[in-house]
Amino acid sequence: MITIYGAYKSRATRAFWLLNELGMEVRHVPVIQKNRLKDPLAPGAPLNTASPEYLAICPAGTIPCMVDDGLMLHESLAINLYLARKAGGPLAPADLAEEALMMNGALYAATAVEAPALEISQIHGEGRQDDPAGQAIVAAAAQKLRRPFAVLDAHLAREGHLVGGRFTVADINTAECVRYAQSHAALLAEFPALKAWLEACQARPAFKAMWAARMAE
Numbered sequence: 341m342i343t344i345y346g347a348y349k350s351r352a353t354r355a356f357w358l359l360n361e362l363g364m365e366v367r368h369v370p371v372i373q374k375n376r377l378k379d380p381l382a383p384g385a386p387l388n389t390a391s392p393e394y395l396a397i398c399p400a401g402t403i404p405c406m407v408d409d410g411l412m413l414h415e416s417l418a419i420n421l422y423l424a425r426k427a428g429g430p431l432a433p434a435d436l437a438e439e440a441l442m443m444n445g446a447l448y449a450a451t452a453v454e455a456p457a458l459e460i461s462q463i464h465g466e467g468r469q470d471d472p473a474g475q476a477i478v479a480a481a482a483q484k485l486r487r488p489f490a491v492l493d494a495h496l497a498r499e500g501h502l503v504g505g506r507f508t509v510a511d512i513n514t515a516e517c518v519r520y521a522q523s524h525a526a527l528l529a530e531f532p533a534l535k536a537w538l539e540a541c542q543a544r545p546a547f548k549a550m551w552a553a554r555m556a557e
């Protein structure tokens with residue numbers, strides 16, 4: 341059976357959303373980030389990213405990680421591409437070209453979108469968006485996002501979805517990276533097709549179920 345190690349309050353959300361979409365049963369082993377604990381190595385500490393038992397499974401020391409019959413993956417977007425392909429069906433690539441587009445989309449989200457979007461999320465999460473230093477960080481991050489967001493916006497205005505004109509794992513992977521910038525409402529408003537697509541993705545029952553579990557964690 342497939343095992344997912346991680347916490348809902350982490351990039352494991354990506355896999356949990358996809359698994360809900362697929363109706364796929366997996367074993368979930370809770371592992372939290374080491375910085376959520378005062379002493380991650382204390383006897384009796386919950387399994388965390390610094391636990392030797394976890395590092396023996398996932399030497400990268402990050403969550404999520406997936407193990408399936410001896411195969412270990414520790415990149416969330418790769419985990420999702422694998423799970424979708426394993427399940428088959430409409431969320432998976434229909435052919436080699438779609439598979440390449442999904443990989444291209446995941447790498448673009450991870451390299452062009454995720455880091456600046458996370459900066460926006462962190463500043464808003466810390467309530468620093470109105471202080472001058474926070475505003476400067478948010479403005480610089482927003483500027484880095486304008487080109488990738490314009491690329492995605494133009495594509496989504498034409499195609500409706502990222503790959504194949506239907507909802508796929510590619511939408512989940514990119515939506516989960518764009519989500520980090522969502523607290524910057526004015527930035528998203530500059531890209532109406534991207535905003536409408538993100539909201540439609542998040543209106544799906546599988547996303548809502550994942551989000552409810554995250555809130556309850």
Ligand SMILES: N[C@@H](CCC(=O)N[C@@H](CS)C(=O)NCC(=O)O)C(=O)O
Pocket residue numbers: 349350351352373374375389390401402403404414415416417
């Ligand atoms: N590129 C990796 C990044 C994974 C990552 O950095 N995860 C965070 C939690 S969202 C983590 O485990 N941080 C290590 C730690 O806090 O110890 C992915 O997409 O899976």
